[in-house]
Amino acid sequence: MSALAGTGTLGRLALRRDRLMTPLWAVVVGGLAASGVGSLATLYDTAAKRAEMAASMNANSSMRSLYGPVFSDSVGGLAAWRFGTFTAVLAAVMSLIIVVRHTREEEETGRQEMLSAGMVGRRAPLTAALLAALVANAAVALIVTAGLAGQGAGGALALGLAVGGTGMLFATTAAIAAQLTESARLAKGLTAAVLGLAFGLRAAGDAGTAGGSSVLTWLSPIGWAENVRAFAGERWWVLLLIALAVAVQAAVAYGLAGRRDVGMSFLPARPGPAEGRIATVGGLAWRLQRGGLLGWSAGFLVAGLAFGGMADGAAELVGDNERARQIFERMGGQAGLSNAFLATMAGLFGMIGSLYVVGSVLRLHGEETSQRAEPLLASAVGRLRWAAGHLAIAFGGAVVIMLLAGTGLAVSYGRDFGPIVGACLVQLPATWVLGGLAVLLWGAMPKAAVAAWGVAGLALALGWIGPALDLPRSVLDLSPFGHLPKLPGGAMEWPPTLVLAGVTVALVGVGLAALRRRDLTT
Incomplete structure (x- = not known):
């Protein structure tokens, strides 16, 4: 039997279970950037106001740590600065929830063992979870691109791909965490800790550098999304870096998934004391x-x-x-x-x-x-x-x-x-x-x-x-x-x-x- 047998069936099941959650997340995350363009255009309706605003933001280390530097004072550039980082983080949160839900949570509740008794390959559940995350992130990328297309098709596409790519990167991070831990709670916590570290590295790097991105920023996947520089002379090659990280992490997750039994993990829970201390x-x-x-x-x-x-x-x-x-x-x-x-x-x-x-x-x-x-x-x-x-x-x-x-x-x-x-x-x-x-x-x-x-x-x-x-x-x-x-x-x-x-x-x-x-x- 193929290791991917049953992937299509499990994928359809995952999409059916997420038929309410995924559209809601996609609309909220993607619509965040799209809805903010009009307000920014109204707030800063002249080139002089936008240039002044960009200069003041770049001169404030606290604002740089929160949103990153402003790479362009166009309306699209300001939208990418204001919403790009946070939409990327929200896409990452969405992705880790989806992947852990269809992998470790299924094993923790015993449903995966029942499904695996049928014609289901060893790596089919992980593949179905990643496909569900891919559909969700593609929807987010599409909404972001469509919402900002009026400011420039190239910049809108770059921002959409950066946000969706970041989501998929943390989807594969969650896939690895689901193999390492015994519970969904720990898998989510470990992935969230990696996400928090990535945000912290980007914030520290941007706060310390006024004119561009520092080494700390480049150590963070959130910093990679920022350095795609949508609407500011797009760096398309950074998207290849994100894609490479996704491929490497997916390969690691697939390798781990093939080496463990259902319900088991590589980091087993530490046994408690011989006598209970919770009364x-x-x-x-x-x-x-x-x-x-x-x-x-x-x-x-x-x-x-x-x-x-x-x-x-x-x-x-x-x-x-x-x-x-x-x-x-x-x-x-x-x-x-x-x-x-x-x-x-x-x-x-x-x-x-x-x-x-x-x-x-x-x-x-x-x-x-x-x-x-x-x-x-x-x-x-x-x-x-x-x-x-x-x-x-x-x-x-x-x-x-x-x-x-x-x-x-x-x-x-x-x-x-x-x-x-x-x-x-x-x-x-x-x-x-x-x-x-x-x-x-x-x-x-x-x-x-x-x-x-x-x-x-x-x-x-x-x-x-x-x-x-x-x-x-x-x-x-x-x-x-x-x-x-x-x-x-x-x-x-x-x-x-x-x-x-x-x-x-x-x-x-x-x-x-x-x-x-x-x-x-x-």
Whole structure:
């Protein structure tokens, strides 16, 4: 039997399972760059304004570390600078989720062993997963190219291929991680760590070099996507470097896949102590989720330190561009541009923090579908008690990461410690609402639990892109973050925050009540 036997069937199954997730990711990731072109053209409607903006960005090391250098002051060049790095990172996240889902997760749940009992080759599951990732990244590349084609076909194609190629590069990285580790959680964590290292190398390299790219930038795959230089004299040969890395990593993954049994790994989990040291379900929840919380905490603290130092320079960066000032004020309030900038950053931290809450809540869904919860609940442990441990980590962890984000902002800004930390903490009710919705979906409709990611992504898109697109207030208010007071600088408004907290309690209560009444894994 061929090692690729059954690839077509498994590929169709993967695409069917991803029929909602892949289009959603493709539209969000690809549409991010495409939707920003119009706002940039409106903000910087003359060559002089664009040149001034590019010069100010390149002179600011913090902005270079965040977005990279500006290689061209055309509208297309500014769009590639503003959105290229982040769309590449999002494509990488999309890809690692897809590949791990159809490889290690299938083995972890036992479904792959059942499928492999039929006419399925040893390397067919890995091939099907990579083909699913290829379809998703091709869709992202197509949307990016079509969205920016009006600024120049060559530059649009280069940016689309750079974003899609980066996604495929990390798809093959995830494929290797899936062979090395015993669990999907570790495979995702290892790939995410590589992605974080790549972003950090690029940020450090760009921050230290004002006129171009440093050695550190070239050590990062994210830096390779940046150095394709879309709309700035495209370097097509860099795409060959990305393609070579994809081919090498795919070869390594295929080699590893052919040398192990289904369900096994090259890095087996370390055995635990002879006598158990976890006495409560809360302790077990902490053991399972502490790594994620520590990672999010460190990331939010570092991000707060980075963004806080930019607040005083916000007025200089915006200059006399009234349109840019209006966007900041729509996002962060109207009590001075520095306060508006800080309020914008606090809101952004809150929206991103909701992803942590949703992910932590849905860990319950993962424990249930992997059948690890059933043996636990067969003992003297009730469902509510089991769920409470994970929910405490989810909702309490949000307090920790927002507190650290506010501390980082305030320390880097150098003053107004209390108001800035308070501005971050006031985001919690909206963050909790999205977590409460995840509890409701998991408790009442477990098959639809993953839709919580879509709702959190929609809230992030409305808060991040909505003001730049000048969406009406009624649309922006679809996100719970649209009802929060704009702090620091604005007045504290208790009624909406208390209402959001009450909505969270209601959502969690209904979700847990539904959990008690349904069968597990149904």
